[in-house]
Amino acid sequence: MQDSSPRTPIIAPSLLSCDFTRIGDEIRAIESEGADWLHVDVMDGHFVPNMTFGPPLVQAMKSVATRPLDVHLMVSNPIAYASNYVDAGAQVLTYHWEAMGSGTVRGAKLANKAFRDAGAPMVGVSINPNTPVEPLEAILDEVDLVLIMSVFPGFGGQRFMEHTLSKTRWLREQGFRGIVEMDGGLNAETLPLCAAAGADAFVAGSAIFGAADRRGTIESFRRAAVEAMKEPISGSGTVR
Template identity: 45%
Template sequence: MSDFDRSIKIAPSILSADFARLGEEVQAIEAQGCDWVHVDVMDGHFVPNITIGPNVVKAIRPHVKTVMDVHLMIAPADPYLEAFAKAGSDIITIHAEAGPHLDRSLDYIRSLGCKAGVSLNPSTPESAIEYVLDRLDLILVMTVNPGFGGQSFLQSQVEKIGRIRKMIGDRPIWLEVDGGVTPDTAPLCAAAGADALVAGSAVFKGGTPEDYGRNIAAIRSAATKAQR
């Protein structure tokens, strides 16, 4: 994947795509200007929903020409990291809350040749990642409680985004936000220091590639104007 830069990245979540046409949907959002393809993996245990596994990631990998950004909302995560790496993930993000040995898990992701990310649920303070910053390529702040698409943005997380931006300093770490991102909330995230935005229903609403393009452009424009 490309070298680090802090321009706004739009990462549509395929959780909101048409699951019967995932390959076509991935091609459509990429053709319409997305930067990353965000894959939400849920296990019905760590979060109250079940979505997809490594075989689906492998099946859509040939359709992804940008970056496959795989977010594991599963516990435990370690037994499945190799499978998701082999399936073609570029970034693998695990939750700080999902296992007892975060440092070891992040090191393992990197050893598999992937970028390593960590995600924080709304109730988890940024102090949970203070001692693993140098293992990280990405930090994902959840601005909803994970498990379902279409939830409302939690304003309480904006201050956390800002505090994490200060923690990152000049390290080459992307700061990503996931949950309730729209053209209205994207500026709040960008102004606080986010540079990667996950959006599901806000991108896929309308149902046509042209709609996706307009939606991606609207989010990017709003965030870029506000970027810190």
């Protein structure tokens, strides 16, 4: 079954690419320039080789932000931090499938319950480019969002991995009616491909924060996504 409900693009600039020396001003500016969500990449230096954004900093972001904080936990033990990030202001809280018992259904179910119990308004699960999507079928009714990584998390300068689009198509072909988000290498060329495959939330860092006209870039991304969403989702859904 394929999701036939109307989709509205969500543009989620990644704060990892903003100017950290003036993060409050950057949040106010990017919201005024059209951001729908603010994507917050949390890294623990273990699950991925980088460290960013502890709960106190997210709380500081929340004190300025008026748009939802889309907090992506790239950490080895996401359950241990769920309450901290919900209390800090996360409105979307996403964990990695791979962090839960090497990607087991039981581990994911534990994370889903823990995130709900912590009070997360929206719960998401993310998978890396080399992780099969089909096992997620067992938990699709428990999550609000699936985040498909189109690059490997924690490494900069990677190219968009087009094979990940088949995972997005597969989710829609299974009838998943939640939000499908894509993150990694999104720009003017790749974002419409994501939208055409069934994604409705789009994370972009340097493509937005590095643009000379950030408002115009966000507007062009939104227009491109809307146009791509008009076409029926196509493709075999074969996952590579």
